[in-house]
Structure formats: C-alpha cells, structure tokens
Amino acid sequence: MDRTGISVWEAVDIPHRKCLQWRFPARSIWVERVETEWHVLSLPERARDRSAYRRVVARSQKPASSEWRHYLHRAGGLMQPSPVLPDRPVVIRPDRALTLLPGQSTVFYLGIPVWFRLSAAGPRAARVFDEPLSVLTRTWFGDPVTGELCWGLATRLHHSLDSVDASVDCAICPLMIENESETDLDFQKICIHVENLSVFRGRERLWTNSLHAVFQGPDQVTQIEITHEPPGFEEGLVQVSDARQPAAGWSIRRTFGMLKYFTDF
Amino acid sequence: MFFQQIVNWVHTLSPDVLTRGLRVAITAVLGLVLVRLLAVVTQRYLMRKSTLQRRMIVRKIIGYSGFVLVVLAVLGELGVKLTALLGAAGIVGIAVGFASQTSMSNIISGLFLISEKPFALGDVIRIGGTTGIIQSIDLLSIKIRTFDNLFVRIPNEKILSSEVTNITRFPIRRLDLVFQVDYGQDLLRVRNVLAEVARDNPWSLDEPEPVILFSEFKESGIEVLLGLWFAKDDFVSMKNSVMADVATRFDAEDIRFAHPRRTVQPDRPHRRAPSRNVAARTRATPR
Numbered sequence: 001m002d003r004t005g006i007s008v009w010e011a012v013d014i015p016h017r018k019c020l021q022w023r024f025p026a027r028s029i030w031v032e033r034v035e036t037e038w039h040v041l042s043l044p045e046r047a048r049d050r051s052a053y054r055r056v057v058a059r060s061q062k063p064a065s066s067e068w069r070h071y072l073h074r075a076g077g078l079m080q081p082s083p084v085l086p087d088r089p090v091v092i093r094p095d096r097a098l099t100l101l102p103g104q105s106t107v108f109y110l111g112i113p114v115w116f117r118l119s120a121a122g123p124r125a126a127r128v129f130d131e132p133l134s135v136l137t138r139t140w141f142g143d144p145v146t147g148e149l150c151w152g153l154a155t156r157l158h159h160s161l162d163s164v165d166a167s168v169d170c171a172i173c174p175l176m177i178e179n180e181s182e183t184d185l186d187f188q189k190i191c192i193h194v195e196n197l198s199v200f201r202g203r204e205r206l207w208t209n210s211l212h213a214v215f216q217g218p219d220q221v222t223q224i225e226i227t228h229e230p231p232g233f234e235e236g237l238v239q240v241s242d243a244r245q246p247a248a249g250w251s252i253r254r255t256f257g258m259l260k261y262f263t264d265f
Numbered sequence: 266m267f268f269q270q271i272v273n274w275v276h277t278l279s280p281d282v283l284t285r286g287l288r289v290a291i292t293a294v295l296g297l298v299l300v301r302l303l304a305v306v307t308q309r310y311l312m313r314k315s316t317l318q319r320r321m322i323v324r325k326i327i328g329y330s331g332f333v334l335v336v337l338a339v340l341g342e343l344g345v346k347l348t349a350l351l352g353a354a355g356i357v358g359i360a361v362g363f364a365s366q367t368s369m370s371n372i373i374s375g376l377f378l379i380s381e382k383p384f385a386l387g388d389v390i391r392i393g394g395t396t397g398i399i400q401s402i403d404l405l406s407i408k409i410r411t412f413d414n415l416f417v418r419i420p421n422e423k424i425l426s427s428e429v430t431n432i433t434r435f436p437i438r439r440l441d442l443v444f445q446v447d448y449g450q451d452l453l454r455v456r457n458v459l460a461e462v463a464r465d466n467p468w469s470l471d472e473p474e475p476v477i478l479f480s481e482f483k484e485s486g487i488e489v490l491l492g493l494w495f496a497k498d499d500f501v502s503m504k505n506s507v508m509a510d511v512a513t514r515f516d517a518e519d520i521r522f523a524h525p526r527r528t529v530q531p532d533r534p535h536r537r538a539p540s541r542n543v544a545a546r547t548r549a550t551p552r
Binding site: 091145147148149189 | 471
C-alpha cells in the first residue's frame, strides 16, 4: 500500500494497466483507467478492520463484478479524491438523553460520515462520481407534510475532542449550542444541513465548518450560523471540498427535535 | 399554369376587395402570432416559478380568449356587424346551453376543481378503480395515464361526486403489510424479526417509526400489521424488497404464515347407546 490514514485523500496518477484501490473501514473503491474511460467499482467492506489505505494492484487482481461503472473522460492523468459531505441533511440521534439547562452553552463534536468524490484534476477537471463510504439510514425530520427527507445517524455526543477517534471517513463538525431560553433543551435529535458545509483536511482528521446555534425556546425560530473560516481546533487546515449548496446558515423552527412525531397509531 | 390562373383571378378583383382581403389576412396572422407570443412570454418569464397546473390553465385561457378576439377582429374586418352577431350568439348560446347541460355541469365542476386543487399535474390519483398519473386538467375533464399505459378521460362532474385519493400529495407514505402467522408462534420473536426487517430495509424510514401490530385473532392465525414509512418515489423498490425480506426472514427463523385450514378431530371410540332398531332386534331375539 502506498498511502495510509489521512493521506489517502491525496491526488494520484493512476499507472497504465494498473488498478487503484481506496480501502475505507466500510467500503472499498476500485478505479482503473482503460484508454479514454474510468472504470469504477464500489464494494462494501465486511471486515471489522478500521484501517484505511490506498494501494496499486495489478489488473489481474481486481475484483470480478458486473457492477463496474464506466465513465468516459478523454483526459487521463492525475485524479483527485476528495471527501464531501452527504447530499441531504443529517439527523443526529445521540446515544443518550441529554438536557442543556437554561443559560448554559456547550460544544459538541459530531462525526459526520463523508462521501468519496473522484475528480479528474488538471485543465479538463471534471467530477467523475460521488459514493457514500458508510451506510446511513433514511429518516424524516419534521411532520409528514412539511418535513424533509434526511440521512439518519445514531452517534455519541462528544464534549471533548480527545474522545473523538481520528477517522478518514468522518468529518468532525463542531457545534456550539447556547440555551438562551428559560426552558430545558432536551436533545432527542439534531438536524444538520451538511449540504451547506465544506470539508477541511488537517494532520489526522477531517473537519467541517463550525456551527453556532442559539436556542431561544421551543416556539422560537432557531438560527444556525455557519463559520466560514476553517475551525480553529487545528492549525493549517486546508479546504478540500466546497459545500454542495453554499449558505450563510439556516433557520428552522425545529432544528432540535423535542417532540416525538406521530406514527399514525 | 395554376399560378397563372390565380394571378388572372386576382386581376379580376377590385382594389377594394383586394385591400380588405389583405387586411383580413394580416389581422388573422398577426393576431394569432401575438396570442402565441403572449402565451410564450407569460410562461417563460412571468410564470417561471408557478406550478405546472397553473401554467397550463393560464396558457389555455390566453389561447382560447386570444383566438376568440382574433376571430372577432377578422369578422370586423370583413364587415360583419358584431352587435347582431353577438345577439344571435346569445340566442344560440341559450339553445346550446339547454342542449348541453352535462357539459355545463362538467365546466362548473372543472372550475370548482381548479379552485379547490385536490390534485395537480403529475400527481398519482385513484378514482374508483382507476389509478394513474394526471396528464391534464381541463374544464370538461381530466386525463390520466394509468401505469399500464392506458389513456383515461374522467369527466369533472364524476370527479366532484366521487372519492378521489391523491397518492402522491404528501412526501412520505406508509406501506401496510397485513398477514397472518400461525397460532403457536412466539409473538415476541415475530415482533423482533419484523423490527429487524424494518431496520435493515434500505428504503424504510426509521422516523416515523415502523408500526408492528398484532391486530386480531383470526380463524387460521394471528393477524399482524407491519407498517413502514418510505419516501413516495420509492414505492416499488420498497414493496418488492420488504415482501421478499419478510418471506426470507420468516423462512430462516422458522416462523410459519397461517394458511386457511380446518382441523377435523374424530370422536374417541366409546360404547354407544344401542339404536332403536338394535334394541328392538335384541328384544325379539328368543332366549
């Protein structure tokens, strides 16, 4: 293997008649250049190994599958893999009930699974494909008439950066929450519009923009602000992908799910 | 030869007739082009963000009323007195109105439908036994395309008096699977298996939560309802996958579906009371 850890996201020139494998904890991506085409295969990883690496393999060792996808792109050469955030909002369900008391504030570090994007670098840059690296559930946020389709993610709410594992397929989203209301803020779920966020690469970790939310009461609109600078938790962060839909923030009455929505029974 | 005949015929016409003919032609052509242009400009620039249904209604209003205005202008150019024509049209209108009560009823129903908006272009609706995608909503009828690619026209009057189900009005739906499991099954295990089926299905939403309900004791088994929420576009994938998943998992877990059956249990053999004939024979037997 020629790259491990965070360096799997570096640009690479795929050798002629060779196949490249990006191996992530839950998925492997295989890419091969054949004349004017990119051949791509995405397979789930069943091993419990959490390692990530990139390696060059001979064409004879590539997996035989009918699910290889073919993309026509005349310019070969340098390929740029980049971590991008999912294409829909992510609803985060904490593993434990947590209540933020009135007047309190805190920072959570949320691990958002990233997608793998492969682009052809150079003067004829073009996006080849996007592929999720983890399986997220589908979920609905809001009432059945006006809500929105999201990805669901059950995760821990980390208060400290030390407890967050460095992972190449997750971007850490720092979320600062202030409870300015006079009521308790019960976290059952939090909807994060990840399509508005960029991804930054650090020494060991991937990051998203920081978020700042002010909760002013269950009947008030909650304003979520996006900090456009790289998060200040690590020096020398480099932006590796843009937001799918750039925005300054979003406001939504129910960013914090405090109610159990009806199931019609 | 033919062209020469036309030229000769034109030469026989008086300049007055020629001028009038030219004006009629210009009025008709310019009028129709203007109507068309107005419709296009309205659609492209003024109603860019409107719904398909609203755009279609406005396009038809512009088209029909513009056509009537052009016809009236052409008739005016031809020297037809419009007041007399309109008077005659009123009388004819009353006669036609009496003769076409059904059409009028459909038109009025159409206006109600347009204002009430129970569905829009592209929605999937069910009326009676017909299910399909709405292709057009007109004053007299709506046209739908069924999933087996049939064209169905339904009069507005019938829609107004029928129960209409708009299947795709809301973004998510619930798929209810109702089946029976055999008596004697461990219901807790059945419930757990169904919960796993719901959790593992890639199309099923985890929120709103799936519904698992043991609804009734039936003749042959216990009726179970499995309700899974899904995004409305995923209906076919969802239904196929969840049916297959339930069958596969039940098979793997040795959970049996209930089938209609009748248990016949013969009485235990025992001494019966002698029948009357047997008793009579017994009495008649000489000792």
